[in-house]
Amino acid sequence: MTAQRVHTRRAGDPLVVVCAGGGGVGKTTTSAALALGLARQGRSTLIVTIDPARRLASAMGVALSDAVTTVPFAGTNGRLAALMPDPRRSMHAFVDQLFEGEPAARERLRDNRVYQGLADAAAGVHELVALNLVAAAASTGSFEVVVIDTAPSRQAIDFVTLPGRLAALLGGKTVAWLSGLATRSGEKDSTQARSGGLLAWGKGHLEHLIARAAGPYLVRDTAGLFIELALVRERFVHLTERASALLLGDRAAYVLVAAPTAAARDDVIFLAKRLEKLGRAPRALLMNRADTRPAPYVTALRSSANLSPALSDALDVLDEERKARGDSAAAMTRDLSRQLPSCPLIRLPFVEAYAAADVVHALSLELEAHHRALLPQ
Numbered sequence: 001m002t003a004q005r006v007h008t009r010r011a012g013d014p015l016v017v018v019c020a021g022g023g024g025v026g027k028t029t030t031s032a033a034l035a036l037g038l039a040r041q042g043r044s045t046l047i048v049t050i051d052p053a054r055r056l057a058s059a060m061g062v063a064l065s066d067a068v069t070t071v072p073f074a075g076t077n078g079r080l081a082a083l084m085p086d087p088r089r090s091m092h093a094f095v096d097q098l099f100e101g102e103p104a105a106r107e108r109l110r111d112n113r114v115y116q117g118l119a120d121a122a123a124g125v126h127e128l129v130a131l132n133l134v135a136a137a138a139s140t141g142s143f144e145v146v147v148i149d150t151a152p153s154r155q156a157i158d159f160v161t162l163p164g165r166l167a168a169l170l171g172g173k174t175v176a177w178l179s180g181l182a183t184r185s186g187e188k189d190s191t192q193a194r195s196g197g198l199l200a201w202g203k204g205h206l207e208h209l210i211a212r213a214a215g216p217y218l219v220r221d222t223a224g225l226f227i228e229l230a231l232v233r234e235r236f237v238h239l240t241e242r243a244s245a246l247l248l249g250d251r252a253a254y255v256l257v258a259a260p261t262a263a264a265r266d267d268v269i270f271l272a273k274r275l276e277k278l279g280r281a282p283r284a285l286l287m288n289r290a291d292t293r294p295a296p297y298v299t300a301l302r303s304s305a306n307l308s309p310a311l312s313d314a315l316d317v318l319d320e321e322r323k324a325r326g327d328s329a330a331a332m333t334r335d336l337s338r339q340l341p342s343c344p345l346i347r348l349p350f351v352e353a354y355a356a357a358d359v360v361h362a363l364s365l366e367l368e369a370h371h372r373a374l375l376p377q
């Protein structure tokens with residue numbers, strides 16, 4: 001697979017904004033806020049969360065599912081849709097994607113015990129399924145912008161290279177060799193007969209050992225697995241190349257999200273370095289919870305006529321705490337702009353609200369002035 005092919009862009013591809021950062025900094029909230037604001041301004045927008053947490057789903061009133069779901073919101077002609085795949089059934093969803101045109105092979109695979117074992121244990125598959133769902137949604141041509149909320153981990157950026165790496169692996173010699181071996185018997189009708197090649201290869205010592213360790217079905221089902229995979233190899237490579245083109249093409253931007261804590265700062269610096277390795281510069285840095293304004297109730301109480309001395313003291317304490325938080329946020333912000341000098345930094349306020357949806361709404365208004373700075377150029 002050449003870089004040329006990976007980066008090929010198709011007409012109608014949406015702009016993609018990938019949000020990455022440490023856990024708890026407000027990635028999910030700010031991603032949703034950005035998507036909401038874009039939709040409000042009339043852009044057809046899809047918000048995707050790869051992060052298995054359910055907060056965004058509940059904040060937006062969307063169920064976890066592999067289907068793109070319209071999010072109802074008042075007062076615009078834009079469209080907001082959400083895609084929040086449930087990580088628990090991802091392997092099956094992936095197989096459905098992969099075996100779309102091969103229903104019989106898909107059923108054989110589902111009965112395959114080696115596959116069943118893999119489906120329970122597979123790591124990284126959730127990301128892959130989610131990306132393929134994103135690519136499929138993007139290729140419908142119905143979205144102008146896709147905002148992707150990544151998992152809260154330092155490896156979150158690496159997932160964008162996963163499709164390409166897997167395609168290279170599955171398109172590579174090892175799989176061809178294994179599936180060739182598995183089909184060598186020449187029989188095409190039943191999985192049992194078709195796996196004769198590998199069975200023959202495994203006869204004797206190796207088969208004996210594996211069978212003793214893991215049960216007699218293992219060799220046959222392992223061979224069967226590769227036969228089924230060989231059937232859909234082309235399709236797999238196609239799906240994953242489509243996802244890579246979307247994420248690594250020139251219409252994708254990476255936005256880092258931080259909060260004013262040392263851990264969040266270190267995560268952002270780490271992610272910026274990972275991006276650099278991928279040949280990308282972060283488009284912008286969102287410093288969440290950077291500005292602390294007085295809570296509305298504090299302002300209201302201060303202006304009330306008969307403020308008791310005790311209440312006045314309590315409000316002074318609140319003010320001092322807010323000022324201390326503000327000072328540390330300012331120091332962290334200065335530190336980050338020194339370390340990432342060419343990355344535009346956007347400050348977001350701490351929102352005094354109880355409901356997650358209210359925080360999303362308030363931040364979407366704050367972000368409206370910055371859409372241009374956050375979207376790919």
Ligand SMILES: Nc1ncnc2c1ncn2[C@@H]1O[C@H](COP(=O)(O)OP(=O)(O)O)[C@@H](O)[C@H]1O
Nearest residue numbers: 023024025026027028029289349350351356359
């Ligand atoms: N700017 C903000 N002001 C107030 N609360 C916020 C802000 N940003 C996020 N939150 C709240 O912090 C919590 C964690 O945010 P979340 O977006 O889920 O973080 P992450 O996705 O990075 O783990 C949520 O309850 C959210 O409502």
Ligand SMILES: [Mg+2]
Nearest residue numbers: 027028051053
């Ligand atoms: Mg999150």
